[in-house]
Amino acid sequence: MTEKSEFEPLIVGFTCNWCSYRAADGAGMARIKYSPNVRLIRLMCSGRLDPMFVLKALAEGADGVLVSGCHPGDCHYVEQNYKAIRRFDLLKKVLAELGIEEGRVRLIWASAAEGLLLAKEIDKMVAEIRQLGPLNWKNIAWPVELDDEPAGVQIQPEFKAGGIHA
Amino acid sequence: MPENHKPRFGMYWAAGCGGCEIAVINIHEKLLDVDANFTPVFWPVALDAKYADVEGMPDGYIDLCFFNGAIRSDENAEMARLLRRKSGILVAFGACASEGGIPSLGNIGSAQEIIDTAFSTISTDNPLGLRPQPHYAAPEGELHLPRLSASVRALDQVVPVDYFMPGCPPESSQIEAVVELAIQAFKGQASLPPPGSVIGAGNSTVCDECPRIRTDKTIHAIKRMATFQPNLTDCLLEQGLLCAGAATRSGCQARCPQANAPCSGCYGPAVQGSEQGVRFLTAIASVTAGNTHEEAALVLDQIVDPLGTFYRYGLAHSLMHRARPQPERRDE
Amino acid sequence: MSEKVGVYICHCGSNIAGTVDVEELSHWAENTLPDVTVARNYKFMCSSLGQEMIQKDIQELGLTRVVVAACSPHLHEPTFRNACQQAGLNPYLFEMVSIREQVSWVTADKQLAAQKAKGLISGAVRRVVHHQPLNPIVVDIDPNVLIVGGGIAGIQAALEIADSGHHAYLVERQPSIGGHMAQFDKTFPTLDCSACILTPKMFAVGQHPNITLMTWSDVEKVDGFVGNFTVQVRKRARKVNTELCNGCMFCMEKCPKKVIDTEFEVGLTTRKAIYTPFAQAIPKYPVIDVENCTYYKKGTCKACEKFCPTGAIDFDQPDEIVKLKVGSIILATGYDLFDARRIPEYGYGRLPNVVTNLEFERMTNVSGPTNGQVVLKDGVSQPQAVAVLHCVGSRDKNYNNYCSAICCMQSLKFAHLVHEKTGATVYNFYIDMRTPAKSYDEFYQRVLAEGAIFVRGKVADITEVARTPEEEGKLVVQFFDTLDCSQRRIPVDMVILSAGLVARKDNDKVAKIFGVSRGADGWLIERHPKLDPVATMTDGVFIAGCAQGPKDIPASVSQGAAAAARVIGLIDRAQVTLEPIRARVDALRCSGCRICVTQCPFNAITFDEGLGVSMVNEAVCQGCGTCIPACPAGAISGTHFSNEQILAQIEGILQVGVRPAQVEVE
Secondary structure, X not given: OHHHHXXXXXXXXXXXXXXXXXHHHHHHHOOOOOOOOEEEEEEOOHHHOOHHHHHHHHHOOOOEEEEEEOOOOOOOOOOHHHHHHHHHHHHXXXXXXXXXXXXXXXXXXXXXXXXXXXXXXXXXXXXXXXXXXXXXXXXXXXXXOOOOOOOOOOOOOOOEOOXXXX | OOOOOOOEEEEEEOEOOOHHHHHHHOOOOHHHHHHHHOEEEEOOOOOOOOHHHHHHOOOOOEEEEEEEOEEEEHHHHHHHHHHHHHEEEEEEEHHHHHHOOHHHHHHHOOHHHHHHHHHHOOOOOOOOOOOOOOEEEEOOEEEEOOOEEEEEEOHHHOOOOOEEEOOOOOXXXXXXXXXXXXXXXXXXXXXXXXXXXXXXXXXXXXXXHOOOXXXXXXXXXXXXXXXXXXXXXXXXXXXXXXXXXXXXXXOOOOHHHHOOXXXXXXXXXXXXXXXXXXHHHHHHHHHEOOOXXXXXXXXXXXXXXXXXXXXXXOOOOOOOOOOOOOHHHOOO | OOOOEEEEEEOOOOOOOOOOOHHHHHHHHHHHOOOEEEEEEEOOOOOHHHHHHHHHHHHHHOOOEEEEEEOOHHHHHHHHHHHHHHOOOOOOOEXXXXXXXXXXXXXXXXXXXXXXXXXXXXXXXXXXXXXXXXOOEEEEOOOOEEEEOOOHHHHHHHHHHHHOOOOEEEEOOOOOOOOHHHHOOEEOOOOEEHHHHHHHHHHHHHHOOOEEEEOOEEEEEEEEEOOEEEEEEEEOOOOEOOOOOOOOOHHHHHOOOEEEOOOOOOOOOEXXXXXXXXXXXXXXXXXXXXXXXXXXXXXXXXXXXXXXXXXXXXXXXXXXXXXXXXXXXXXXOOEEEOOHHHOHHHOOOOOOOEEEHHHHHHHHOOOOOOOOOOOOOOOOOOOOEEEEEEEEOOOOOOOOOOOOOOHHHHHHHHXXXXXXXXXXXXXXXXXXOOOOOOOHHHHHHHHHHOOOEEEEOOEEEEEOOOOOHHHOOOEEEEEEEOOOOEEEEEEEOEEEEEEOEEEOOOXXXXXHHHOOOEOOOOXXXXXXXXXXXXXXXXXXXEEOHHHHOOOOHHHHHHHHHXXXXXXXXXHHHOEEEEOOOOEEEOOOOOOOOOOOHHHOOOOOEEEEOOOOEEEEOOOOOXXXXXXXXXXXXXXXXXOOOOHHHHHHHHHHHHOOOOOHHHOOOO
C-alpha cells in the first residue's frame, strides 16, 4: 500500500536532564544526522517517568515512545533509574496484553558522552516502527458503534465503522 | 429539581450483575424512606414497565435516576441516551456505570470472542454451534435483539453524567447516605455537590480506613489468595498480596482487608479522572525488589495477568480503553 | 483568564536559520498555537538586544509566559530566566527548547527539521501555560565543616578552612593522617622527599586551634541537607588514653607481638600490635590492633600497660559515638591501588622480585623496610637490570579502561631512582608517555639522558622459564615491541609494576552515606566534568583529590583548596538558595500507605507517625521527581515538572506530524 511507504513514525521521547538530554545535545554538537521523528521531553530523571506518560502518548497519536536515562549505577540521583527499570518492565507486560508491539516502546541508557549511541538507537527504533506501521490508537480503540447517533450525544470523537455480527 | 411534586425515582440495570440492585435493597428500613419520599417510575427489577413508558415521559421527568451496569450492547446505549433525556439527575451507579467495571475486561478481547466463549465452552450443551442472531423472523413478526458493541463503555462515555457512585457494589451505608442527601436536597434543605462529582465515597484511599499496620515497603515475592494465608495485623501489600487499597478511593471502610482479602480496587481511582490501573502498577513496581531487568523479572513475573489485576474495574475509562482488536476478528 | 505567551525563535546566526525557515516558524507560532500573543525571530536571542526584545514585550504586551526556541537550555536557560526576572516576570514562567542541538544541527531534510521544530515549540507552549511562579528556597549555613579523609587533599582543605578563621572536623580512618603521600619516597618531578613536604602540613593540622582531628574514626551516618547536616562519627577505641599519652613510644618498643604491616608498609615488614603507622604520625598516639594483640586473644601479656610511664593504656576503652553539626562536607577519601594479582601473567604474588609501585616506594624510602636500599628479595643483592611496566591495570579493557594519570611520571621516577641507587639498566615498558604538567616532560628528557631504555609495547608475560642461558635465574619480560614490530624477550632481575589507581572498595557505601553518586568506574561523580569538578549533585557535599579520579599531588592540592574555597564562600554567604524544583505531599490526599518513603535515596521523605502522612523535606529534596509517580493516591506533586505540564507538553507535541501534510492543529 502506498500509505505505508509514506508513513513516518511520530515518536515521543523522554530523557533525563543529566545524561540523556546531554547526550542529545552532544549528538547535536557533533553534527550527527539522525532521523527527525523523535521529539524529546526533558525530565529531571528517568525516575520521574510516570508510565501514564507513555500511555498518554500512545493513546493520543504517538507511534512509539522512547525513554532514556543514565546507565544503572550512574544515576545522578543515585538509584532512581532502578525504579524506572521496574516500572517500565511492568508497564511493558500490560502493553503486551494490550497488543502493543515490543519495538514501539523502548527503554535505553545513554550517558552524556554517548550522543552517537543515542542517535543510532533512534535511527534503529524509527526503522523498526516504520516497518510496524502507524499505531493510530485513537481510531483503533474507539470503533464506531452500531448504536452511534450521528446527531446525538457523543462523548468520544472520531468513530469509525465497526461492530459485530454473531 | 422537583417542584410541587413528590420526586420521581428511576433505577436501571444495563450490563451489570444485579449486585447494585441488591445493595440498594440492603439499605433495609431506609427503603421505607425511599418509598415515602420518592415515586419510583421506572425500576425493572421492582416494577413492571415498558420502554415505551419511558419514551412517553416528558424530558427530565425522572428527578433522580440510578443507572448501573456498563454499556455493552446497543440496547444499553439506547437506554443510556433515553434515560439521560428523561432524567433530571443521572447517577452512574456502581463501578460498571462509573468506569466500566468487570464487564469492561471484555475489552481485552472482542465481542466475537465473548460470544464464542459463552456458547462453546465444554460445559455448554450446544451441539449445533448455535449463536444468538440480531434478527429473528418469529411467526409473530421480526425480532431485533440487542447486539454487542465492539467495546464496553462506561456510562459517561455515552452520555453526560451528573454524579458517580463508585463501588462494586456501592456500600449500602453509602447508598443510605446518598438517598438521605437527595431527600434533603429535593426539599431544599441541603445542596448537592457540583455536577460531575463522585458521591457516596470518601476523599482519600482505602489505606485511610484500613486498621492494618504499615511500615516501609519492599516486596520480594508476590503472593496469591489461593495459596497464601496472610496474618491479620500487617499491611497486606507488605505481605506480598496485590492489595489495591493504596490506589483506591475510600468509602467502603476497608471491608475486604478487614476480612483478610486484598482490596481489588472496586471504588475506583483515588482521584477522579486519574487512571487507577497505571497508579496501581507504578506503585507496585516502585516497591518491588530488583535493580536490573533480570532481578526485577524474578518478582514481576509472579504477577499473573497484570492487565486484569491493575485494570480490573477501570479498563473502559483508561487512556488506552481496550486491547488492540485482532485483525482477523475485526469486522471491516 | 488565559495566558499571554511570547515565543522567541533564535536564528543563532545561520546555525538554526540555515536549516529552518525561522520567519515561517515564528509566523506559524503566532497564528496557529493557542495562547500565543506574539512570536518573533531574531539573529541572536541570547544577546542583550535579544533579551531586551523579550523584556519589552513582557512590559508592553503584558506577557505572562515566555518560550524561547534556540540552543540547549543547558547553555542559556539561566540567561533567559534572568532576563524575565529583570522585566518583572517570575523566572520559572519560562520554558526553553533546543531547536539547534536537537533540530538544525542533526537534521538534513529542511522540511522535516521545520516540522520537528514546530512539534517541540508546540509542546513548550502548551506546557508553559501550566507553569507556576516559584521562589528559590533559602537555607542557613552552619559554619562548621566536615572533611572526610586525611590525605594531602583533605589536609590542604582543612588548613585553608582553618586559616580562614572557620572550624573544620577532619575525620580519618587510619590512626594517622597523611594518606598515601606519607608512604612515598620522592615526589615527581622535583624529587622532593615526600615526608619532608608533607609532615609540616600534617603538623600544622595537628596543632591548629580551628581543626578538630578525629583519627581512627569513621563516619557512620549523615542526615540533613546543605547548611544543616548532622553527622554521626564513630571514634574507634585506640585503647590508649590520649589525655595521658606523651608519645614516648615505649609501649611499641616493649610490645612482643609482631604483625605483618599490610597497610603502611604494604606487607613488606612487620609492626607491633600496638603501633603508630609511621614515625611522624599525627596524632602521635598509638593504637592497639585488637585482632592481633595477645591480651585480647589470650588475656595475657599487657607489656604495654606495664611499661607505659603515664598509665595511658586502657584495654577497656569503648568506642565513642559523636554527633557533629556541620554545614558543608568535603569528601577526600583517596584511592586504592589496583590489585596486580588480577593480572596473573605478570607474576605478582607468585614470582619473587615482582613488586608494585607502592612496594617500591617503601623500598627506596630511607625509613622503609630496606632502609632505602634497592635490593632483591634476598635482602642483599642489587639488581643489574630492572623492568618498569606502565599501565598495569589501566588503559585496559579487561580491567580499567581509564588512564591512572600518574603512572608514567611515577615510572620515570622509579627509573631515575634505580639508576641513582644501583646503576642498573632500566627498561620502561610504556604505551604512551604522559608527561603533561609543569616540568614533567623535562623530567622525562632527564631520565632519557640518564640512559633509561624506553620500549613501546605492552608486556605480555613475566616468566622464570628460561629459553637461553642468559635468561637462567632471571625474570624474563616478554613483549611486542611496536616500534620495532617484533616479539622480544629481555631478562631482568626485578620488575616494578606501576599498578593503576582504583576507587576505594567501599565507595558504594560512602556514596550512599553522603548521598553522592559514583561513576561507572567507582569514582565519586562531580557536578560537571569540566566546569564544576569539586562540587557534587548534592548541595553542600564536595569532593577533592583522588576520590574524584586519579590525579597527581599538585592537582589533589588544587582540588582540596578549591573545595575549601567553595565551602568558605558558602559560609560567608551564610545562606544559600536552592532551585525550587521539589516534590510536595498534599497531606489531605495522603493516606499513609508509605510507598513513597523508600523512593528517596536522599532520605528527604519521612513518615510522620503522629499525623499519619508522609512529608517531603524541601531543602533535602533534590527534585528528581521519582516519588511522584510512585504515589498511588496522586498525593505527591512536583514543581516545575508537574503532571499537568508534562501531559500538556505531550499533547502539544502530538499536534504536529513528522511530515508537513500531517499537521493537524485545533
